[in-house]
Amino acid sequence: MKHKLRSLLIIGNLLSASIAWATGATVSGQITDALTGEPLIGANVQLENTTIGAATDLDGRYFLRQIKPGTYTLIVSYIAYEPSRVADVVLTQDIQKVVDVALQQQVLTGKNVVVEARVKTNTDATLLLQQKNSLNAEDGISASQISRSGDSNAAEALKRVTGVSITDGKYITIRGLGDRYANAVLNGNPIASPEPDRKAVPLDMFPSALLESITALKTFTPDLPGIFAGGLVNIRTKAYPDNRVLNTSFTSKYRSIYSPGIRYLTATGGKFDFFGYDDGSRQLPTDIPRDQMLNLWSPPTGMSYDAWRQQLAGYGKSFQRGFTMDRAKPGSPIGFGWNYGNKYNPTDDLEYGFFSNLNFGNDYDFRVEERNNFALSGQKLVTTHHALNSKSAYKTNLGIGVSTGIKWNQNQKLKLFHFYTHNSENSITYTEAQTPNVEHGIFIKENYAEKSIWNTTLSGEHEFNRGRDNHLDWKLNLSISRLSEPDVKSHNYEYDTNSGDYTLVTSSAKAGLRDFTSGRDRNAHMDLDYKGKFKLGRFDDYQFKTGVFMDDKFRSFEKRSFYHTYYGDLTAADLLINGDDFGQTFNEGNFLDDSGKGLILVENIDGAGRNAYRAQERNMAEYLMFELPLHMPLPDMVNVVRIITGVRREHYQLDLQPYNPVTMQPYTSALLGNDPIKTNVNEVVYLPSFNVLVDMEHELKLRASYSITAARAELREIAPFEYQEFYGGHVAVGFPGLKTTRIHNGDLRLEWYSGAGERIAVSGFTKRFDQPIEVALIQTADLTYKTYQNAKTATTSGIEIEIKQNLTRLPESWGQLGYNLNTTWAKSQVESPQMVELFNGVRVQNSATNRNRPLQGQSEWILNVGLDYKTTSGLKTSLAFNTFSKRLNWLGTGDLPDEYEYPFHSLNLSAGKDFNRFNVTFKSKNILNSKVRFGQIEPITGELKLTRSYSPGPNFSLGIKYKF
Numbered sequence: 008m009k010h011k012l013r014s015l016l017i018i019g020n021l022l023s024a025s026i027a028w029a030t031g032a033t034v035s036g037q038i039t040d041a042l043t044g045e046p047l048i049g050a051n052v053q054l055e056n057t058t059i060g061a062a063t064d065l066d067g068r069y070f071l072r073q074i075k076p077g078t079y080t081l082i083v084s085y086i087a088y089e090p091s092r093v094a095d096v097v098l099t100q101d102i103q104k105v106v107d108v109a110l111q112q113q114v115l116t117g118k119n120v121v122v123e124a125r126v127k128t129n130t131d132a133t134l135l136l137q138q139k140n141s142l143n144a145e146d147g148i149s150a151s152q153i154s155r156s157g158d159s160n161a162a163e164a165l166k167r168v169t170g171v172s173i174t175d176g177k178y179i180t181i182r183g184l185g186d187r188y189a190n191a192v193l194n195g196n197p198i199a200s201p202e203p204d205r206k207a208v209p210l211d212m213f214p215s216a217l218l219e220s221i222t223a224l225k226t227f228t229p230d231l232p233g234i235f236a237g238g239l240v241n242i243r244t245k246a247y248p249d250n251r252v253l254n255t256s257f258t259s260k261y262r263s264i265y266s267p268g269i270r271y272l273t274a275t276g277g278k279f280d281f282f283g284y285d286d287g288s289r290q291l292p293t294d295i296p297r298d299q300m301l302n303l304w305s306p307p308t309g310m311s312y313d314a315w316r317q318q319l320a321g322y323g324k325s326f327q328r329g330f331t332m333d334r335a336k337p338g339s340p341i342g343f344g345w346n347y348g349n350k351y352n353p354t355d356d357l358e359y360g361f362f363s364n365l366n367f368g369n370d371y372d373f374r375v376e377e378r379n380n381f382a383l384s385g386q387k388l389v390t391t392h393h394a395l396n397s398k399s400a401y402k403t404n405l406g407i408g409v410s411t412g413i414k415w416n417q418n419q420k421l422k423l424f425h426f427y428t429h430n431s432e433n434s435i436t437y438t439e440a441q442t443p444n445v446e447h448g449i450f451i452k453e454n455y456a457e458k459s460i461w462n463t464t465l466s467g468e469h470e471f472n473r474g475r476d477n478h479l480d481w482k483l484n485l486s487i488s489r490l491s492e493p494d495v496k497s498h499n500y501e502y503d504t505n506s507g508d509y510t511l512v513t514s515s516a517k518a519g520l521r522d523f524t525s526g527r528d529r530n531a532h533m534d535l536d537y538k539g540k541f542k543l544g545r546f547d548d549y550q551f552k553t554g555v556f557m558d559d560k561f562r563s564f565e566k567r568s569f570y571h572t573y574y575g576d577l578t579a580a581d582l583l584i585n586g587d588d589f590g591q592t593f594n595e596g597n598f599l600d601d602s603g604k605g606l607i608l609v610e611n612i613d614g615a616g617r618n619a620y621r622a623q624e625r626n627m628a629e630y631l632m633f634e635l636p637l638h639m640p641l642p643d644m645v646n647v648v649r650i651i652t653g654v655r656r657e658h659y660q661l662d663l664q665p666y667n668p669v670t671m672q673p674y675t676s677a678l679l680g681n682d683p684i685k686t687n688v689n690e691v692v693y694l695p696s697f698n699v700l701v702d703m704e705h706e707l708k709l710r711a712s713y714s715i716t717a718a719r720a721e722l723r724e725i726a727p728f729e730y731q732e733f734y735g736g737h738v739a740v741g742f743p744g745l746k747t748t749r750i751h752n753g754d755l756r757l758e759w760y761s762g763a764g765e766r767i768a769v770s771g772f773t774k775r776f777d778q779p780i781e782v783a784l785i786q787t788a789d790l791t792y793k794t795y796q797n798a799k800t801a802t803t804s805g806i807e808i809e810i811k812q813n814l815t816r817l818p819e820s821w822g823q824l825g826y827n828l829n830t831t832w833a834k835s836q837v838e839s840p841q842m843v844e845l846f847n848g849v850r851v852q853n854s855a856t857n858r859n860r861p862l863q864g865q866s867e868w869i870l871n872v873g874l875d876y877k878t879t880s881g882l883k884t885s886l887a888f889n890t891f892s893k894r895l896n897w898l899g900t901g902d903l904p905d906e907y908e909y910p911f912h913s914l915n916l917s918a919g920k921d922f923n924r925f926n927v928t929f930k931s932k933n934i935l936n937s938k939v940r941f942g943q944i945e946p947i948t949g950e951l952k953l954t955r956s957y958s959p960g961p962n963f964s965l966g967i968k969y970k971f
Contacts, residue, residue: 031073032098033815034106038067038083041109050085050110055092064132064763073819076100083108131811132764134220142634142651142698143231144710144756144770146170146809146829147222150245153215155875155885157915157930159368160404161213161221161242166889166913167871168223169768169809169829171240174864174894174908177209181223182772183803183833183865184237187780188718188750191240192232193462194424199488199528201458203564206721210242212428212460214406216256216344216366219243225770226698226754227714229630229655230536230552233694235716236750236774244408244426247360251349258342258368258966271373272399272435273335274453275328281369283403283431289455289493291523291567292325300669301569301610316574316607320599323571323608330498330519330590332435332453337399342368342966359413365406372400376957383902386947394440394450405429418470429459447502449509451589454495462486477539484532490564492524498593500584511582511592519571519593519606526564533557546638552653556628562722565619565668568611575604616675617684617730619668622661622722630655632696644704651698659719661688663726676728678847686726686743692717706760718748720780724795727846740785740794742846748797751775764825766811773804776837782863783843786854786900796853798839803862805833822878831869835862856899863898866891882920889913896941906954909940926968933961 038050046067053060054071057079061069081093088110098104131149138145146169148156158164162177172180181189186207191198198208224231224239231239277286299307301322306315348362380392405428412422438450464484471477497520499512511518536554543549571593573581581604585591592606599605632653641648663686665674673683696714703709723730726741756770778797785792809829817824839858842850861867872888890912897906914935919928941955 031819032076032101033103034071034074034081034096034098035103036069036106036108038063038069038085039107039109040088041111047085047088047110050083050088053082053084055080055082064136068763070763070815072815074098081106081108083110085110087113089113130764134222135760135764135766135811137222138766139708139758139760141224142228142700144225144712144754145222146225146768146807147220149220150215150218152827152873153218153221155883155917156873156887157885157917157932158215160211160215161218162210164215164218164221165210165223165240167829167873167887168221169770169871170225170238170805170807170831170833170869171223172864172866172869172891172894173210177211178207179210179237179240180864181237181240182225182774182805182831183835183862184774185862185864187721188234188236189238189240190232190234191242193242193426193486194244194464195241195534196462196464196482196484197232197486197530197532197558197560198462199460199486199530199560199562201460201488201490201526201528203490203524203526204723208460209430209458210240212404212430212458213242214366214368214404214428217244217364217406217408217426217428219245225756225772226710226712227694227696227716227752228651228698229632229653229694229696230554231655232556233628233655233657233692233717234719235714236718236748236752236776244410244424245348245362245364246410246422246424247350247362247412248348249350252362253347253971254968255346255971256342256344256966256968258964260340260342260370260962260964262340262371262960262962269373270397270399270437271335271337271371272332272397272437273401274332274435276433280401280433281403282367283369283405283429283457285455285457285491285493288327291493292322292327294325295322298669298671300612300615300667301608302612303572303607303609316599319607319609320605323593323606324595324598326494326521328494329595330451330453330496330593331588332451332590337371337373340368340370340964342366342964344968356417357413357415359411361409361411363407363409365408367405368403370400370402372398372402374398374400374957374959376955377953378955379953381903381943381952381954383946386945388904388943388945388952392440392442394438394442396436396438398434398436400432400434402433403429403431420468422464422466422468424462424464424466426462427459429457431455431457445499445501445512446504448512449500449502449589450497451499452495452497455493457491458488460486460488478537480534480536480538482532482534484530484534486530486532488528490524490526492522495522495524496520498590500589506583509584509587509589511584513573513582517570517572517611520611521569521608522566523568524564524566526562528560528562530558530560532559546636548636550634551632552634553631554629556626556630558624558626560624561622562624563619563621567618567668568615569608570611571606572609573605574599574607575602610669614730615669616667616672617665617728620663620665620723620726622663625660626657628655628657644707645701646704647700647702649700649702651696651700653696655694655696656691657694657717658691659688661686661725663687663722665723665726665728665730674728679727684726684728686741688719688725690747692747692749708758708760710754710756710758712752712754714752716750716752718750718776718780720745720747720795724780729792738792740792740845742795742844744797744844744846745780745795746778746797748779749777751777762813762815764811765813766809768807768809770807771805772807774802776801779837781837781839782855782898783839784854784898784900785843785851791854791900794843794845796840796843798837801835801837801862803833803835803865805831807831820879822876824877825875827871827873827875829871833865833867835865836860837862854900856901856903857905860898860905861895863895866894868892880920882918884918885916887913887915887917899943904943904946906941906943909942909951911939912937924970926970928966928968930964930966931961932963933959936961 038047050063052069063069079096084090134149153164200208227235344366346364350360376396378394381388382391407427409425414420433455436452466482469479500509538552635650637648675681699711701709727743753773758768779801781798783796811827813825869891874886876884893907896908899905915932917930938958942951942953
């Protein structure tokens with residue numbers, strides 16, 4: 008570590024020295040349209056008879072640096088404008104000269120020609136301009152920076168954004184607030200979620216190669232969804248380009264975990280496993296009835312028990328895949344991509360274009376993870392459960408994006424976006440463990456899962472009156488997600504110290520579990536927005552915006568669980584495993600036959616009546632907001648003061664019903680009178696906001712904001728019954744008395760746009776939660792239940808700092824060097840209730856160890872640092888570092904301390920260079936070989952006891968792109 012710090016100090020000193028030595032004159036200025044005063048983007052600025060030149064940025068500004076003293080002529084040119092020559096520009100040593108130029112439009116005879124520059128929306132400068140002009144406080148990351156950071160998906164990229172962190176490798180947390188308080192949209196539209204226990208969208212499903220930018224909005228205005236406490240993340244996909252684009256790419260990756268001797272396991276796969284699609288061979292066999300539970304003690308009408316047992320054995324033999332596994336060598340991960348797009352202008356008043364891209368990648372992953380469970384004995388944490396998990400996995404990610412659009416009369420636009428993403432994971436977890444019931448055992452789980460999201464949007468943008476005073480925008484969106492987990496198998500074995508062999512573990516006579524889970528989420532959405540100007544007194548620059556929002560979501564998820572039990576006289580030999588051939592017990596020859604003994608397949612009827620649910624959500628909203636410039640005497644340094652204020656009304660409805668996925672019968676509970684269980688929510692909320700924007704000289708902007716937003720309970724959290732979560736295995740108890748949380752948000756931010764692609768921003772925020780929804784725990788003799796309750800109040804506050812700068816004083820021969828840094832400091836406090844109320848009215852003690860605690864998932868601080876360097880030969884190199892302080896992962900119960908996730912220091916390197924039509928890139932991730940660590944602190948000694956730890960290992964990739 009000391010050597011790393013010493014190296015960083017040396018680099019820092021060299022950079023400081025190079026800045027001090029750099030000398031030379033600077034010419035800067037702004038190029039504008041002489042008639043309208045609007046900045047011209049991409050104008051060419053050149054010092055005559057030199058190689059010194061630049062193109063203007065999105066503000067029309069240019070910068071020429073490191074110029075030797077002398078007298079020069081400045082040449083400015085832009086398509087459809089008359090060139091301009093500025094002679095006798097005298098430069099002395101270290102002078103900073105400003106030369107602004109206004110270009111005259113060319114007078115063209117014949118047909119009218121309309122020339123419109125389209126902004127490159129994937130660059131850092133574009134994103135900063137968008138953030139500068141936004142009515143909301145925004146942070147974000149462009150496609151250029153995502154590429155430089157070496158991030159492969161949206162979740163990895165979002166870690167670079169100020170105030171944003173990622174939990175479980177895929178879920179967003181903004182300013183310490185998780186998915187209950189944050190929202191993600193795609194091109195401004197809702198995204199259906201494939202997750203059965205939450206509405207959050209797993210952002211690792213979005214390949215970075217298909218993304219234009221990702222922004223996080225931190226302040227609320229009424230035209231945004233009301234679930235807005237942490238913020239709103241908007242993922243933008245690529246639109247059609249200015250010019251023809253056609254390229255293809257190929258990537259190969261090496262991972263350090265592929266060492267000889269690892270226990271990489273595979274099972275028999277399907278024909279399309281390489282691409283991540285099941286060929287149907289994992290699905291529930293057609294012989295197994297879809298409308299009848301396989302209950303051992305409930306044979307079909309007219310069938311004897313003996314015949315029913317034989318039938319159950321036949322069902323068990325009908326599966327195409329068994330439980331056995333093979334050792335294998337992991338392959339080499341690859342990826343390939345394809346991009347094709349173009350724009351056409353058949354007439355002066357007509358433009359249309361398209362863009363399509365495809366990206367596929369796979370990965371062979373092997374992870375050794377250590378897990379420990381502890382109990383408190385005499386103020387010391389004592390291990391009660393120790394496990395070593397070896398997880399072998401094959402993963403795929405496919406992304407397809409298609410966009411097209413048409414524009415006519417220069418102010419009417421139609422756009423169509425389609426996005427499809429598909430993830431799969433085929434894994435086997437081989438666990439060597441010691442538990443209170445098994446002294447030494449082998450626990451095996453084989454899991455195959457597919458998740459997909461299909462999102463299509465048709466939108467229109469219309470401007471009226473030619474003065475562009477009135478805008479009508481609309482969107483129609485359909486988003487569908489699917490989850491498929493066919494045939495998740497688990498089987499456990501115990502080591503017999505006397506014989507030296509393993510025997511099959513039959514807990515409660517159950518062994519060889521097979522689960523089938525599927526789900527679908529459909530979201531239909533409509534937006535209609537109208538914006539116009541109005542006159543008040545003698546001023547006509549006031550604006551208003553109004554609109555309606557309709558969201559209709561339907562989701563259904565279901566699960567069927569089966570297990571094997573042994574019928575007949577069972578002997579120890581029947582459970583014995585030959586060598587390490589685990590899974591052979593469930594071969595076809597071991598099922599019940601004429602001998603009267605053997606395995607049969609039975610369905611797990613415990614909780615089956617609520618193993619599925621369907622939910623219908625509707626949210627209808629209207630809003631009205633105003634943008635009001637203040638016409639009053641202002642200080643000299645203040646240019647404009649604007650007030651943006653308004654209110655949003657949301658009418659939210661939820662209908663949820665659990666049911667049996669086989670009989671389709673609604674779930675009933677004796678505790679509630681044996682009536683079908685239904686959950687209904689019908690509420691109206693009003694959400695106001697008040698924002699002040701102050702534009703000042705020297706590209707300074709001050710923002711102040713106050714708003715009230717909401718957070719709602721999710722799905723089965725409000726259902727009055729006990730259920731087991733689809734993931735994680737927690738047993739939860741819903742509570743229908745949950746109330747919607749109201750959040751009071753206050754923000755203050757100062758921004759300085761110091762140059763092209765440069766910004767310094769300092770923000771402060773505070774939030775107060777009325778009746779926040781928090782986890783409470785109920786501990787019993789054999790189980791800890793999770794439920795949800797409204798706490799009285801919670802608070803969080805913090806400071807964010809962002810710096811993006813180019814080191815312009817370096818000698819020109821050294822190339823270009825820039826850096827970005829952002830950090831967030833935040834504190835939160837929530838007090839969970841002392842007593843927990845259940846859905847039947849019973850009140851019990853909250854078993855959580857600490858009822859006064861920080862918010863789950865919030866780090867006190869987050870740090871991102873990036874360095875970008877480009878040589879004069881065109882070699883681009885970037886370093887990206889990310890870390891965070893410990894954050895609460897799970898609540899302790901009784902006297903056990905809470906579990907925290909500890910810092911992961913991520914350092915990535917990427918380098919790339921163009922060789923004619925080829926581009927070659929090299930990327931390295933997790934250079935520091937950091938470990939993922941979770942743990943508890945022993946109360947007396949303060950020693951960290953790890954509950955979970957593993958090393959993802961460094962990995963390296965080499966990519967080649969060819970441009971046609």
